[in-house]
Amino acid sequence: MTEFGLWLSLGGIILLLLLSALFSMSETGMTASSEARIGFLANQGNKSAKRVQKLLAQRDKLISSILLGNNAVNILASSLATSALIGLFGDVGVAYATVAMTILVLIFGEVMPKTYAINRPERVAVLLAPFIYRFVRLLAPLVNVVQMICVLALRAFGVRISRDTSMTASEEIRSTLQLHAESGAMVKHERDMLGSILDLDEVPVGDVMVHRRSMEMLDADLPPDEFVRQVLASSHTRIPVWRGEPENVVGVLHAKDLLRALSACEFKPEKLDLGQLLQTPWFVPDTTTLREQLNAFRQRRAHFALVVDEYGAIMGLVTLEDILEEIVGDIRDEHDPAQRGLRLQPDGSLLVDGATTIRDLNRQFDWHLPDDDATTIAGLVLHEAQVVPEPGQVFVFHDFRFEVLRRQGNRITHLRMTPPAPRSDTADPAD
Incomplete structure (x- = not known):
C-alpha cells in the first residue's frame, strides 16, 4: 500500500470513528432526555426540540436507524483498518486491526460519547437533532424493511410485538416521584401530596366523607332559642337542617346567615324566619370521584354537599376541606375538636x-x-x-x-x- 493510500485509510478511519461517536451520542441523548424538558424547549420555539419530539414519537425507527448507521460505520472503519494493516504487516495485520479497532471503537465510538451524552442528554439531543432527523428520513425505506424482517422472524418463534407498551402519564409521574423519593431528592410529605393529586380520579367521595353517624344536624322544629343555641355551640359554619325525620333534609344553614338575621331582628330568635335562611341542599352520589366533586365545587362556588347512595339515602356529607385534606393532609383550626387519631x-x-x-x-x-x-x-x-x-x-x-x-x-x-x-x-x- 502506498503512503498516500495509508494516509487516506487513516483519515477515513478517523472520520468513521467521529460518525460512530455522533451516532452513539445521539442514541443516548435522545433516549435519556426528559420529554418534559424537550417539550418546554419546543413550546419556546426551538425548532431542533420540535424535531426531537418527532423522532421520539417514532422511537423504534429512531433506534433502528441509529443502530444501522452506527454498525455500518464501525464495520467500514474495521475493514479499512484491516486492509491497511495487512498491507503493512501481512496476515498478522488482521489480529492487529481487531485489537486496535476494538479499543478505538469501544473508547472513542461508544464509552466516551455516551458518557458525555448521559450527563447532557437534552443539550446533545437538540444539538444533533437536525443531522439525525435527516438521517432517519433518508434511511426510512431500508429501516422499514429491516423492521419487517425482524417482526416476521420473531413471529416464527412465537413472539408477538405489541406497540401499546408505553406508560400512561399518571404511571410515569408516579414512577418519577418514587424515584426521587428513594434518592432522597423529595421528602415524604411532598411525595404523598403529589401522589394524592393523581389519586383524585380513583377515590370516590364516599371514602372521604363525614359519615352520617358523625354528622351534626339540626331539627327545624326546635324552639327558636334552642335552635340558635345549638348553632352557636357547633364548631361548623354549615349545618344540615331536617324536619320530621333526619332523612328529610330541608336545607343547609350557614352560621353567618343566622347571625345577620339575628342582628336584623334585634337578636330575638322568635322573630326568625327559618325558611328564608336555609339554602337548598345539594345531593351528590357516593360514587362521584374527588376530581369530579372538586370541579363541581368550583363551578357552583360551593363548599358543602350531602352524599347519598343509589337509593337516595343520606350516607354523609363532603366539604371542600375534606378533598383538600386528601391532598395536603389534615387541616385543623382552633374550632376543630381534638383528634383521637x-x-x-x-x-x-x-x-x-x-x-x-x-x-x-x-x-x-x-x-x-x-x-x-x-x-x-x-x-x-x-x-x-x-x-x-x-x-x-x-x-x-x-x-x-x-x-x-x-x-x-x-x-x-x-x-x-x-x-x-x-x-x-x-x-x-x-x-
Whole structure:
C-alpha cells in the first residue's frame, strides 16, 4: 500500500470513528432526555426540540436507524483498518486491526460519547437533532424493511410485538416521584401530596366523607332559642337542617346567615324566619370521584354537599376541606375538636381509632393495606373476620396483628395494631 493510500485509510478511519461517536451520542441523548424538558424547549420555539419530539414519537425507527448507521460505520472503519494493516504487516495485520479497532471503537465510538451524552442528554439531543432527523428520513425505506424482517422472524418463534407498551402519564409521574423519593431528592410529605393529586380520579367521595353517624344536624322544629343555641355551640359554619325525620333534609344553614338575621331582628330568635335562611341542599352520589366533586365545587362556588347512595339515602356529607385534606393532609383550626387519631406505643404497636381510614394509615406509614372492600380500619377487620368480634379478640391479616380493644354495638371503636417486623435485606451467607 502506498503512503498516500495509508494516509487516506487513516483519515477515513478517523472520520468513521467521529460518525460512530455522533451516532452513539445521539442514541443516548435522545433516549435519556426528559420529554418534559424537550417539550418546554419546543413550546419556546426551538425548532431542533420540535424535531426531537418527532423522532421520539417514532422511537423504534429512531433506534433502528441509529443502530444501522452506527454498525455500518464501525464495520467500514474495521475493514479499512484491516486492509491497511495487512498491507503493512501481512496476515498478522488482521489480529492487529481487531485489537486496535476494538479499543478505538469501544473508547472513542461508544464509552466516551455516551458518557458525555448521559450527563447532557437534552443539550446533545437538540444539538444533533437536525443531522439525525435527516438521517432517519433518508434511511426510512431500508429501516422499514429491516423492521419487517425482524417482526416476521420473531413471529416464527412465537413472539408477538405489541406497540401499546408505553406508560400512561399518571404511571410515569408516579414512577418519577418514587424515584426521587428513594434518592432522597423529595421528602415524604411532598411525595404523598403529589401522589394524592393523581389519586383524585380513583377515590370516590364516599371514602372521604363525614359519615352520617358523625354528622351534626339540626331539627327545624326546635324552639327558636334552642335552635340558635345549638348553632352557636357547633364548631361548623354549615349545618344540615331536617324536619320530621333526619332523612328529610330541608336545607343547609350557614352560621353567618343566622347571625345577620339575628342582628336584623334585634337578636330575638322568635322573630326568625327559618325558611328564608336555609339554602337548598345539594345531593351528590357516593360514587362521584374527588376530581369530579372538586370541579363541581368550583363551578357552583360551593363548599358543602350531602352524599347519598343509589337509593337516595343520606350516607354523609363532603366539604371542600375534606378533598383538600386528601391532598395536603389534615387541616385543623382552633374550632376543630381534638383528634383521637392514633398513638404509637413503646412496643411498636399503635392504638387506633376504628374510624381511621386505611388510606390515611397507608399514606402515613407507607403501608399497603387493601382499601378496596373497606374504607376504615374497623371495616377492614370486619370484612376479613366475617364476624362482629368481641373485645379482646385477636386477628392476623396481611401480616398485621389486630386486637379489638373496644366495641360499641356492632361498631369497633378502638384497636391495637401491630405491623410486621421489618425484614432484613441481608441474607445469611450460609443459605
